[in-house]
Amino acid sequence: MVPHLVTSLTGPINELEQRILESMPVIERWFRLEWMEHTPPFYCSVDVRNAGFKIAPVDTNLYPGGFNNLTPDMLPLAVQAAMALIEKICPEAKNLLLIPENHTRNHFYLANVKQLMTIFHMAGLNVRLGSLDPAVTQPTDIQLADGSVLTTEPLIRERGRIKLKHFDPCTILLNNDLSAGIPDILRDLHEQYLLPPLQAGWAVRTKSRHFQSYEEVAKKFSKVLGMDPWLINPLFENCPAVDFAEGTGLECVQNHVDSLLGRIRRKYKEYGITEKPFVIVKADNGTYGMGIMTVRDAKDLDSLNRRSRNKMSTVKDGQALSRVIIQEGVPTSERIEDSVAEPVVYMMDRYVVGGFYRVHGERGIDENLNSPGARFVPMELARLMGQPQIGPAEPNRFYMYGVLGRLALLAASYEMEATDPQAEQYD
Template sequence: MGPQLNVSLCGELLNLEKLVVEKSASVEHWLRDSFNKNTPPFYSSVDLRNACFKLAPVDTNLFPAGFNNLGEKDLACTVQAFMTSVEKRCPDVENVLLIPENHTRNKYYLESLGNLFSILSNAGLTVRVGSINPELTQDLLIEYKNISSEKASFTIEPLLYSDGKLKLKGFDADLIVINNDFSSGIPPLLKKVKSQVIMPALDSSWTFRRKSNHFAKYNQVAKEFCEFLGADDWLINPMFEHCKKINFRNRQGEDCLNDHVSDLLKKIQMKYKNCEINKKPFVVVKADSGTYGMGVMTIRDASEIKNLNRRQRNKMSKIKEGVEVSDVLIQEGVYSFETFVNSGKEFVAEPVVYVVDRYVVGGFYRVHSERGLDENLNAPGMQFYPLPFENGCQFPALSKDPNSTTNRLYFYGVIARLAAIAASKEKIDN
């Protein structure tokens, strides 16, 4: 038997998937309605964890990379979704300036950027790439392999500022598309932009965004959705706590962290007991504005907090671009019981779903051989193997069989859209 994915849902979660598949028209109507209340994110990728008894988003990225990991079959829908997004937000735009992350040596990121460049171009835009990194002072030609395995290239150019606009030499754009989460703050040049549309809006960057706010909104959305379907929202909703003013290096806030971890572990234990789940609870402590899998640790017992060694505390104290961690999210750990079996070996597989505007456009699995079922796969330098979804996850199968791959991926697409709806609600109270 060739490589295959192993997962089966069980208990109440299986019933919920059945319900979502059977009532897909009502579910879509509910989603349509919710997306109409707030403008969906320009684009997003949602990391899911499937524990068979629980399926939940654990991170929602509003400046997604990984476009190189989508399947070739996903391309047309992705392009079409960006077309719709542009038509709705800024139909007059033709020229687009794409501002990427500053690190220009990560081959995988550059492949993602190249594919994003090509997708936006195919959506009917004239796209050029300009780096906000002041160290980039001359054109940089990037060669990459696109999703269709063709050799392609694009150029990263230095940015110029004039007349309230960010420009490139000989190129004046109406729209700036950001693919940089600005963990370490909005660059001054970008703040000076007056007469260009910027998407996504800068308040969705990690300069301002907080995971705890996202999951508070997700908690609302998941509750509303499950109330609508008559299901327990815990099945798709990770519990969480929140600690402020933590300093891992000098152990400030350790008690707060200890108490919240302890509380959350107890809550999970109680839920597991009620649902007759015979697993050990764990929590994941994450920097509240962190990304790239930095500033993340798995805790199985509150005592581990006091016993962190210097290396572990250092690791938790900084995230991307050297930003100091002070607020943390303590999130219910959701096991990854989805695995990819190849030549008799079993690898953890974590789904990532891409949502453009309100449309699920595709996704892939991060397949990892080394890591345990309760650890974070999005770790720096991780070597995962991307495995594009077998099907689109836009709609359910003709058969209502809840074990069909198509139906499971559709269910993933629904959960990912709930996360996108949550993201669309983040800014309102801020």
């Protein structure tokens, strides 16, 4: 089930939200049956945009890096989900090796690593950090902003297993999205669980493949609820060969932008929406809010300046941007202290364990909020228990976001199955 969190929405419940809240028994049964057939990713975070007339996930991260932004009240939910996960994967486990990103001087990210270690320690595991960075050749202490210290150690590959000195885990948890490629040390492990699997990394994964899977999930779900899947599904197209720095492949981008804007206009007309549509052009693989721009007219791409081209030419770890997804833009209707905001839903296994808002005071409702200047505002657990109740109980408005998050989680499950290199063995 979904925790009852306090959202920034305080107005009347709209039609789509009402339908989802009223359909809770049907929705939960549908998810239950889906999870009987599919295995959820180990953990996941999903960025959701709520336009009022439409609510949709716009990004799905299989290596979430913001567990530190969840409130302490949410910790028991994450620990309980972690315990259920470990019992399924490796019930006799006592050691967990956590491999973080190499840029471990970012104190916000380090706080996330510390929180992950706390969650799995409380779930009953010995947790240690191993680094993929070849510069780490001995145990290295890293000072955190709160004064605590994390120790990261060099990885050892021995008889097909990854270890640390005097530490042989049955489970290895990656919190490194492999944007720079898959290191050989992680391949072909012997009797060890590597989670998430290698095809979840950005060296293999693409956003267009994910949203193709999401479209399939959205259609199935919407059929059960008797609604138009567009209301929860961002339309998209993609270009597999683009070089913004050299200016090649831009005709493909322009054609798809024009085509997609036309499709969105038709849906807006169908629903009487008067807002001007826009699309988001972004890297088809990668994260950290790099390689993203808002486009309202295909002609805008004719006048990209050098700075904009350079901004779109590389993504994380200096990797060249060579393919893009053109995604329907979903404006956000949520505000926190007069700044635009979008909810981010966090899950472990098939359970929603919390959420927070990404907030940006210098961005508009039609822009990417995952950029420098963003801040994170935790959602608090609703304090309903033990309080005098006057009138009907307040509906769990976060439930809607939990549903969208789990739909994206299920899509990631479909995606992982479709790209599993071992899948042929099970046909």
